[in-house]
Amino acid sequence: MSLDLPPREGEETPDRGLAAWKFLFACFVIEGVLWGFPMAYGVFQEHYSQQSEFANSSNIAVVGTVSTSIYFLGAPLATPFVRRFLCWRYQMVLLGAATCILSLLAASFASSVPVLIATQGVLYGVGFLVIYFPLLSMLNEWFIQRRAFAYAIVYSGGGLSGIGLPFLFDWLLSRYGFRTTLRIFAVAQIILLVPILPLCRGRLQAPPRTLTQRIDRAFVKHPLFWVLAASNLSQSFAYYIPSLYLPAFASSMGLSGPVGALMLAALNLATVLGQLSFGYLVDRPSNIFMLVVVTGVTSSVATFTLWGLTRSLAPLLAFSLVYGLFSGAYVVFWPRFGSMLADDPQPVFSWMAFGKGLGNILTAPIAESLLRDSMGVNYGLGRFGPLVIYLGALMLVSSLGGLGWLASSRGQRRGDTQ
Missing domain, CATH: 1.20.1250.20 (MFS general substrate transporter like domains)
Known part of the structure; x- marks a missing residue:
């Protein structure tokens, strides 16, 4: 299916309407599929520590820490960047999703911990940072009076996946090993994300040209x-x-x-x-x-x-x-x-x-x-x-x-x- 941004004739009403809830559903799925993965890293950490190519390294835990921390620590930089390029938010979403998927495929070929840190850690964290803050910028447009509840629904996607994914990964890793598990989940991400990415659009029409907007500090x-x-x-x-x-x-x-x-x-x-x-x-x-x-x-x-x-x-x-x-x-x-x-x-x-x-x-x-x-x-x-x-x-x-x-x-x- 096409991932081109659907045209719209006018601005939608915030906090209600089918378009708002479609967008929220898309954010819920993205949170569960992309953020749920690093939240279950403890299972991978245990598995990696038992593999001969990684067993002698004391930096296995760094992979999980880096993948989650980049999103948080990069927030003050991502926010003005997204505000500077509002008209490119949809493209940022596509780029971020693709980066996360490619990082898992690259990690499946890793034979050392530094490569895992660079792919499953740094590259995945950067991909999530790139996709998430454009989504939050759109979310603030779609939900005003119900904004906190909308955020809670999005966060619940990661929480719910955090309940089941550790058990799923534990089974996959014990049966197929980390290389096949990473590739299976990368394919699963493609299947789950491609249909909902066209729903990731803002409520307000972004200016056709990039404008420098000063952030109020x-x-x-x-x-x-x-x-x-x-x-x-x-x-x-x-x-x-x-x-x-x-x-x-x-x-x-x-x-x-x-x-x-x-x-x-x-x-x-x-x-x-x-x-x-x-x-x-x-x-x-x-x-x-x-x-x-x-x-x-x-x-x-x-x-x-x-x-x-x-x-x-x-x-x-x-x-x-x-x-x-x-x-x-x-x-x-x-x-x-x-x-x-x-x-x-x-x-x-x-x-x-x-x-x-x-x-x-x-x-x-x-x-x-x-x-x-x-x-x-x-x-x-x-x-x-x-x-x-x-x-x-x-x-x-x-x-x-x-x-x-x-x-x-x-x-x-x-x-x-x-």
Whole structure:
């Protein structure tokens, strides 16, 4: 079928209509197919470590870290680039999708870890960066009043694929090896993406010529931005700890290997439900600062109690569900943060994503250093005690983003007097 951008006679109405929901469905599929792959890298990492050509390398984990971090860290650069070339957004989507697919095919021929890092890591991450920010730019056109909920639906695509893909990849890798598995999934991406790519068009007609549009950075002068940025950074430096260490924790409790996969599946499922629920609430006339407090405090309490004091499967499963439900919802606040601080929410969103990227890179080394200092008491099974305390403390600090209410009120008073 043709991938040419379909013509349109006029602008559509935002937040409703078949065209808006078609676009949202396309974003949901793209998120699930493209972002779900690096989210399941842990299965590949385990497989690669058992292969003779990769077994002696200590950098296998870098592949997964790079592929996910490029999207976050590249956000402040991608946002002005997309804004500069609005009329080329559809072509960026096609280029990004093709780059992701080609990176998997190239990785299937790898015989060393540096080649894996360059293909499955760097090239895949760049491809996702190229496709994702044009889509977010279009999403902000299609959804205004229901923007947070629309973002939540998109994010749920990655969460749902994160539930099933690890099991699928585990089966494929054990049966066919990594080369054939990568090629199979590349073909699957082609089959799933080609039919929906023509739906990826903006609501507004882009100018026929490329125009230089200055990005409003006045938000950096507002105290509210720095309060929210600090809250986001605190959350980001702790968020990934359960997904990295719940399987190891379950193993230390003497639970079987599949229990670790069950914990991650429960975490991902709860994250999807939390993002949808809080995305709906954010779009209502509710206090966003109260939602920040609720997610941070609840995640902190669940960490200190359900995880730190657990001695059996039931509390550990409860922690996975509660933590995923509340902490996983934080990212749906980003669009609302952006709309509170600027007419165009994308620049604020990009800096929040950058903070998430820093956390994505630094969480593992920080956590590994904490695991070297086991506690004398049996809290967190002793070995994981410092890690549990670190996670709970940072989640509690992230709830201080609720103080943004004071910064927001102060900023409004200043505006009234000027």
